[in-house]
Amino acid sequence: MVPTTVYIHLRRPGLRRVMDFVTSLPLVIPPVVLILGVLTVAPSRLKATPFLLALEYVVLAVPFSYRALDAGVRSIDVKTLVDASRSLGGEWLTTMRCVLLPNMRVAVLSATVLTVALVLGEYTMASLDQYQTFPTWIVLFEASNSHVSVAASLMALFLTWLVLIAISLVGRSRRQAGGMS
Amino acid sequence: MTALFRPNQLVPGSGTAVQGPGGMGEPSPGGTSVGLRDLSCVFGSVRALDGFSIDIAPGEFLALLGPSGCGKTTALRILAGFEAPSGGQVIVDGQDIRSVPAQKRNMGMVFQSYSLFPNMTVLENVAFGLRLRRVSGSQRKTKAMSLLDMVELADRANRYPHQLSGGQQQRVALARALAIEPRVLLLDEPLSALDAKVRVQLRDQIRALQRRLAITTVFVTHDQDEALSMADRVAVMRGGKLEQVASPAELYDEPQTPFVAEFVGTMNRLPGKLVGPGRVAVLGREVTARGPVAVGNAGKDVDVLVRPEALALAPEHGANGIVSAVTFRGAQTRVDVLLWADMAVKVDVPSSQGATLAPGASVKVTLASDNVLVDGKVGDISLRLEEA
Numbered sequence: 001m002v003p004t005t006v007y008i009h010l011r012r013p014g015l016r017r018v019m020d021f022v023t024s025l026p027l028v029i030p031p032v033v034l035i036l037g038v039l040t041v042a043p044s045r046l047k048a049t050p051f052l053l054a055l056e057y058v059v060l061a062v063p064f065s066y067r068a069l070d071a072g073v074r075s076i077d078v079k080t081l082v083d084a085s086r087s088l089g090g091e092w093l094t095t096m097r098c099v100l101l102p103n104m105r106v107a108v109l110s111a112t113v114l115t116v117a118l119v120l121g122e123y124t125m126a127s128l129d130q131y132q133t134f135p136t137w138i139v140l141f142e143a144s145n146s147h148v149s150v151a152a153s154l155m156a157l158f159l160t161w162l163v164l165i166a167i168s169l170v171g172r173s174r175r176q177a178g179g180m181s
Numbered sequence: 182m183t184a185l186f187r188p189n190q191l192v193p194g195s196g197t198a199v200q201g202p203g204g205m206g207e208p209s210p211g212g213t214s215v216g217l218r219d220l221s222c223v224f225g226s227v228r229a230l231d232g233f234s235i236d237i238a239p240g241e242f243l244a245l246l247g248p249s250g251c252g253k254t255t256a257l258r259i260l261a262g263f264e265a266p267s268g269g270q271v272i273v274d275g276q277d278i279r280s281v282p283a284q285k286r287n288m289g290m291v292f293q294s295y296s297l298f299p300n301m302t303v304l305e306n307v308a309f310g311l312r313l314r315r316v317s318g319s320q321r322k323t324k325a326m327s328l329l330d331m332v333e334l335a336d337r338a339n340r341y342p343h344q345l346s347g348g349q350q351q352r353v354a355l356a357r358a359l360a361i362e363p364r365v366l367l368l369d370e371p372l373s374a375l376d377a378k379v380r381v382q383l384r385d386q387i388r389a390l391q392r393r394l395a396i397t398t399v400f401v402t403h404d405q406d407e408a409l410s411m412a413d414r415v416a417v418m419r420g421g422k423l424e425q426v427a428s429p430a431e432l433y434d435e436p437q438t439p440f441v442a443e444f445v446g447t448m449n450r451l452p453g454k455l456v457g458p459g460r461v462a463v464l465g466r467e468v469t470a471r472g473p474v475a476v477g478n479a480g481k482d483v484d485v486l487v488r489p490e491a492l493a494l495a496p497e498h499g500a501n502g503i504v505s506a507v508t509f510r511g512a513q514t515r516v517d518v519l520l521w522a523d524m525a526v527k528v529d530v531p532s533s534q535g536a537t538l539a540p541g542a543s544v545k546v547t548l549a550s551d552n553v554l555v556d557g558k559v560g561d562i563s564l565r566l567e568e569a
Contacts, residue, residue, distance in 0.1 A: 077294055083263055084296040084354075086283040088310035088361055098309075102300035 001062075002108065005069040006100060009078050023066040026059050031124040034059065039128065048130045056125050061118050065111035072107020076100075109167045117160050212239025213274050213364040213397045215260065220269035221421075222255050229255040230266070231421035240395040242388070243426075244402060244412035248444070252421040253401045254369060260399060261367050262286045273364065289358030293370040295350045297342035303329065303353050304338040310361035328356040331390065348379035355387065359394070366391070368400040372407060384411055405445050409433065417441045442486045442554050449492065449526040453485035453555065461485060461555055464501075464548045483555045489529040491550035494518065496538070500545035502526075504538050514538075518546055 008015050026034065038056055039047060046052040078100065085095040101108065119133075126133040132140070134156065142149040215237040222230040230252045237243045245253035258264040260271060262283030270277050278286060289310075297306050307325040316324070329335040332352040334345075342350055351371050358366060368387070372380045388411045391398050402408050408415045409429040416426040417440070425437045436442035443450075453463035456479060460469050463485040494502065494516065505525070506517040514535025516528045528546060530538075538544070 076299070077296070080292050080294050080296045081298065083261075083283075084290070084292060084298070085309075086263070087261060087286075087288060087290040087367075088357070089284050089287070089313040090309075091284055094313065099298050099300075103298070105300075 001065050001069055001111070002101065002104065003096065005066065005073050006078060006082075006096070009073050010082060019066065023062050027063045031060065031122070032128065035125040035128045050131060053126060053129050053131050053133070056129070057115075057119050057122065060122065060125070061115040064114040064118060068111035068114060069104065069107050072104040072110075075107075076103050106167065106170065109170060113160075113163050113167055116163070120156055120160065212241075212395055214239050214272075215365055215397060215399070216270070216272035217256060217260065218270040218272060220256065220259060220271070221267045222252070222259060222264060223267045228421055230259070230269075233269070233418070233421060233423055235416055235423060235426060237397060237399065239397055242391050242398045242400065242411060242413045244400045244408035244415045245418060246402060246405060246408040246415050246445075247418035247424075249403060251418040253403075253418050255421075256418075257367055257369055257399055257401045260365070261288055261290055287361060287363055288365045288367055289361055289363030290367040290369065291351065291354045291358050291371040293373055295342065295347065295374070296354055297350055297357070299342055302339050302341055303334065303345070306342070306353055307357045307360050310357065314361065325356075325360060328360050329353070331359075332356045332386070346379075347375050348383055351375065351383060352386070355390070359390070359396075363396065366396050366398040368398065370401055370403070373402070373404070380407075387411065409445070415445075417444060419444075436554060439484075439486060439554065447489050447527055449487045449489065451485045451487055451520075451524070451526065453483045455479050455481050455483055463487075464546065466548050468548070468551060486554040487548065488550070489515065489527040491548065492526065492528045492546055493549035494528050494530065494538075494544040494546045496542060497545040498543050500543055502544045502546045504540050504542040504544055506540055507535055507538050509535065516544075518544060520546055 123135040308321040417424040502518040508515040
């Protein structure tokens with residue numbers, strides 16, 4: 001997703017609106033529609049496997065991850081930084097690794113946490129794909145032991161909060177060290 | 182300060198020269214020659230460069246000067262490898278380098294906007310190019326520190342870019358560009374974002390460094406003061422084409438086209454009339470053209486371009502001009518005169534004389550010099566004229 005976002009900004013800025021629209025589709029289309037469509041065309045050996053679910057989650061997370069990364073790219077002068085790196089001898093991979101990614105660290109972390117939080121709470125797709133994830137496990141376990149189920153839910157909530165606070169601290173230290181927003 | 186290195190010198194303390202990253206190597210001894218031949222570049226419906234050609238001698242400091250959109254930055258970016266020309270050649274030391282990617286051209290560049298990597302300290306920024314060239318850590322640090330010393334920022338080595346002022350950031354960017362011992366140094370309006378005082382300081386510093394390192398340098402600017410004060414030669418561009426390339430003095434004194442005459446320095450445009458072969462009448466005097474004049478054009482109206490210092494004025498009641506403004510400029514005073522009640526002209530006079538003039542005073546404006554240029558209402562003729 002990071003190379004795609006950078007590429008759009010650098011080489012195809014005219015495609016930004018198209019990307020905004022395309023990456024909004026998973027928000028507009030209900031997950032139940034997505035998963036039913038995928039299950040209809042997916043090979044049977046992939047069904048009820050984490051691989052198919054992972055692919056579905058990629059689609060589901062695109063709106064959040066793209067927007068977080070897009071904000072990160074907009075906060076730096078990508079074109080000048082890339083040109084500066086290339087003039088000094090930096091290949092694309094080096095430029096991405098040494099220049100762009102460190103300056104997009106907060107955006108990448110935000111995208112990651114949003115994705116994790118989304119996946120941690122996603123029930124519809126996992127349930128219809130018949131693969132047991134944390135949310136489906138909680139629902140199943142609730143019938144036999146509701147206390148454990150609630151405790152697990154609270155733990156997940158606190159964990160997400162802790163991660164968000166950690167990102168906030170990283171972002172603050174980043175601003176102090178590098179002057180980036 | 183530590184000892185300076187030249188682009189073709191060894192890395193201090195290393196015993197090895199900095200090699201280009203797998204492409205074009207170290208600079209040629211004595212500097213690198215550059216030739217842009219018949220370059221054209223089209224962006225959609227905009228023709229940014231249209232048959233632009235220029236040769237740059239080894240070690241020369243060339244300024245590309247022109248108004249916004251004239252193609253100067255495009256030419257620089259093509260030379261750097263960031264843009265691909267639609268046509269033409271980019272010759273460096275006799276080789277066409279169009280197919281060489283930017284990262285292998287070994288050209289240092291300083292950008293208009295602050296281009297330091299925000300995640301790296303000043304020292305890491307300067308050493309970045311050396312790191313990519315696999316120079317060892319100690320040599321990297323030694324050389325980066327010597328360059329920072331050269332731009333008088335060694336004491337800021339461990340700071341981050343946001344902790345520096347704009348001028349300091351551009352000095353670090355200059356050190357970073359020089360660290361890779363570039364074949365050509367490219368400066369893309371590096372001073373335009375700085376305040377006036379810092380700009381003048383950095384201008385002098387860049388020029389001094391370029392002279393000491395004898396590195397071929399291309400400097401893009403729209404500021405004629407910068408171009409004229411820094412460059413060995415100035416290339417004036419318009420509409421993607423080269424108007425004139427000459428030394429600053431020649432450009433000012435002997436502009437080849439009306440555009441150059443009016444773009445470089447201040448120029449007055451006065452009405453004149455061709456009175457015979459090679460002769461024109463202006464402000465009641467006749468001057469003779471040095472260049473060829475079509476005989477059949479006698480009697481035609483022309484515009485005559487005259488510098489403010491080529492005009493003289495004297496207080497005279499009921500004469501051809503009325504002083505509209507007087508601006509003190511140190512040794513000289515700029516006097517704005519309304520000529521024939523409808524034409525504004527600027528005249529530079531010694532401040533001792535300017536002090537005696539006040540707005541509203543009646544003055545007589547005359548031609549004091551033979552250094553005038555005719556603009557062509559007579560076809561394509563552009564001529565320099567001299568006093569008869």
